[in-house]
Amino acid sequence: MTDASNRAPNCGRRAPETIALIGKYHSPEIAESLRLLAAYLRERNVTVLIEEETARNVGAPLVSSPLERSDFASIGAQADAAIVIGGDGTMLNAARQLARYRVPLVGVNQGRLGFMTDIARADMLGRMEDLLEGRFVPESRMLLDAEVLRGGKCLVSNLALNDVVVDKGAIGRMIEFELFVDGEFIYNLRADGLIVATPTGSTAYSLSANGPILHPRVAGIALVPLCPHALSNRPILIGDRNEVEIRIVHATDSRAHFDGQVNVDLRQGDAVRIRRSEYSICFLHPPGYSYFGMLRHKLHWSEQPKGH
Amino acid sequence: MTDASNRAPNCGRRAPETIALIGKYHSPEIAESLRLLAAYLRERNVTVLIEEETARNVGAPLVSSPLERSDFASIGAQADAAIVIGGDGTMLNAARQLARYRVPLVGVNQGRLGFMTDIARADMLGRMEDLLEGRFVPESRMLLDAEVLRGGKCLVSNLALNDVVVDKGAIGRMIEFELFVDGEFIYNLRADGLIVATPTGSTAYSLSANGPILHPRVAGIALVPLCPHALSNRPILIGDRNEVEIRIVHATDSRAHFDGQVNVDLRQGDAVRIRRSEYSICFLHPPGYSYFGMLRHKLHWSEQPKGH
């Protein structure tokens, strides 16, 4: 493996020559989009890599030579950009896999506009010209790095682009935990759980739990309690350089979730330590993209201003 | 079994001659309170029944004759009132067990005032005089009757005094369900779940989920979504005679909970049908009890009015 993490990040600053295609997990219906994209890119002399799970999923014809079938490490070493076809969930996974390699992501949705997949399938090929000519706009998004500690030892560690959630399990009893920021005790809380969200995650689960929306450029982390027993526990914003620790004081059944995609069982006494990751992920947005424009659409906010 | 459900309810209207004692589950520390109460009542010629789990829990000396050791059916057939020693959870269980027998409940807390256990342990014996002389104030609380249906057949049914909750399981993925009221489709929702709460339950889990507080005399049922994906889904109050049905449209892992104490696994296609129970439970409150006074204390609302 090339030491990809040391190569200069190419956050959209030059035209990509090698592009990886990553498709939604277990979704053969995206095969046609992938084929169209691959054909379009090859015609323009772009080297195309197909993520190996995606290749298995959509069938052989997509891959024209064995060299194209790549795992994430290999994509990380070679690709100048990755095009993700699916929904926000596909982006989350790709971001966690590729952040350390500094490969920027382009998101193509298969129907509804996503918070992260901002290119409509219908516009897909038209947008590729913009991408190949370097007209996409880069935007950096922070990730979280979380460790689960048991008896002081790291049991498992994971990245998260949206959020790390510690919550109750299936039995449905509240958990009791202590929250620490930079080692300082903040509170002891009985609740369904706590969401630790990045700005990217602030429009996902956290928003359903009455968390605030954080613009991607805000250097902050949101701590949003889930059904807190104490009514004065409200969402708290801390700096992106603060370290959060959640210690399970009492729980018959508890779990930590990373982007809602990976989870780990927690026991009483376990701690989850969360800090900003040293890696960020770069999104490449098509010209004209606006974060607030996307929100306006997704959240059904009012249309254009009157008389302007 | 006597057909206890047909006997006239004695909701505090005459002095109780037979009293059952029910203690917090697995809590030997209440043995002393139970012994004191039993001795006090026997001295005043009250027939004392000890709930069998409670008897096992606190040890033999409490029970003076085998006749006193009673299961809930037997308490239901004989007792004029039951004194519950523990917390709100103990009351919930006793209420579900005894509602059909119309045995009124008196709640004694072991430390902190509960929403339902309004007599402090320190005042316990003093209050017994009021109880034996018929000065307690009865208050009726509705229960819910819930059935879990699979393939149209009733899998299990349960009562709930606080709430019936349908929620996601441990994997942490939102569930998708449809809500019907009296057979009419209301909405399709992706969320962590839905709380169906009685007025009694409105100050429990529902309150943590931003549900409204319902005075016990409001004849209504609260439908409170848990972390709804759609931001316009808010708590809804329907009448106490409406029937609610929740149909699981999509869930990898889901459960129904009854008062947070009993739970049942749900599968895609299952339905949970909830209506007001034909039974109510009667609480007996000591003289001077005030629902709002209790709330003021529990929720740290402002003290007494100024200048009144």
Next chain:
Amino acid sequence: MTDASNRAPNCGRRAPETIALIGKYHSPEIAESLRLLAAYLRERNVTVLIEEETARNVGAPLVSSPLERSDFASIGAQADAAIVIGGDGTMLNAARQLARYRVPLVGVNQGRLGFMTDIARADMLGRMEDLLEGRFVPESRMLLDAEVLRGGKCLVSNLALNDVVVDKGAIGRMIEFELFVDGEFIYNLRADGLIVATPTGSTAYSLSANGPILHPRVAGIALVPLCPHALSNRPILIGDRNEVEIRIVHATDSRAHFDGQVNVDLRQGDAVRIRRSEYSICFLHPPGYSYFGMLRHKLHWSEQPKGH
């Protein structure tokens, strides 16, 4: 004035022979709708009354004889139903004016579906046939009766179909008030104000302030604090027979609002006493109307159930 308040209410149970038309205040653009309706009804031998402000507003040609121009008292004495053309605000005013005369209301909106104006202008004439043939579905809605007391004397009294709001004035300082229910002190609160809402009002201002949605058949009144200083003050539901009193303890500037349309200045020491009105207003809904269907549309809840 005929003692209209004693006549039997005609809540849609027989075909109306005399119909009043009431238009949105200061809105000449509804003249055409009014003319079409009047002509349609006259052709079918219905006696048409035009509310006097409406007549002035849209110009002479609408009124074919001086007898038709009626004030609300006269409409109350003669009309079997009133058709309101405008928005929810026009309905609120008509309801407060006509509730005592038991004249049922039909609501026609001029564009967007309202919470109360459920007939689209485009369907208006088609719906009239249903109305004249008695196929409309009556629904009764409670009103509130509020008195402002100063020095123990009633300064002013008003009805409200949506809500009575006591809030701070323009200076922007929180007010401090005491809340009583049936004479019992509930709490002392510093806040921007308090909304006292009917089920009808629960989808209006109260909803913006995080109040719950009350189905019209719930016999309850919602007490919803506006920006309460104490974080544990939440919306409370009380019974429709409870009397609410709000006493201004401290305010540099405060007001009481009735349906957001009429307001009264309040001083320190003033009290606002609110109870359910002896009058209700009857809405006549077209066949097929559904309260939840309307909510689903207005609040952008999910569409029809899948596979049903």
Next chain:
Amino acid sequence: MTDASNRAPNCGRRAPETIALIGKYHSPEIAESLRLLAAYLRERNVTVLIEEETARNVGAPLVSSPLERSDFASIGAQADAAIVIGGDGTMLNAARQLARYRVPLVGVNQGRLGFMTDIARADMLGRMEDLLEGRFVPESRMLLDAEVLRGGKCLVSNLALNDVVVDKGAIGRMIEFELFVDGEFIYNLRADGLIVATPTGSTAYSLSANGPILHPRVAGIALVPLCPHALSNRPILIGDRNEVEIRIVHATDSRAHFDGQVNVDLRQGDAVRIRRSEYSICFLHPPGYSYFGMLRHKLHWSEQPKGH
């Protein structure tokens, strides 16, 4: 006026030699505290300045020579620190007056711990030793700079330490406004208003309106709607370098408030432009101060961690 704004800020880094005393407006009950403080400081050879309104308020004996009676400009030019005696409101005013002069503030409360006045009156003199020996901990807080524009011209400008609020006036009708961030249209909203809050203001009015708590070190500004008509409008966090503009589209009656202490009438077409001020205010906290400790106390969060 000395060009005080250019002098090096003394944010607690050396022992203060000149200290100003600023008392709560119209509160003669603080005279005794002021006298005690003045006497204590003079004994230790500190030059004491008395803010002129404060001097007028508490009576002559406090001021030992005419030179001590100072306006804010003069305090700004001479004082190494200002001790504010009163509540958070007194701190807000002092901060707006002194921020441009970089005079750090020490807050003494007269009863209840404030969010900003963290020294109890009872501890006051004991704490002075820490202050004079340079043991206080400085903390910088951002301010907002707001201009009201009419017809493109600046009508008035003001600083705010807590918040700039644009809201409806006394008539109680919602206002309609457009929100812009850095010139980009964000949304058009009908609401009671909008709070634009600093981290310091996030625990004040904004918290009552369901805004998030921002740690003082978060470089962000919270935009918190007041009773928004659209249910999907939630609090938004933007960066501290973003410029906010609120344009009044429709309002019969509207106002802009600065820290809830100064207000300006707004008309349709007016705009309020808000950005981070070039000035910050420095708070000096006694040794052992903790922001989260203060929050825990003020918001009744749970006590110390168990078993640590």
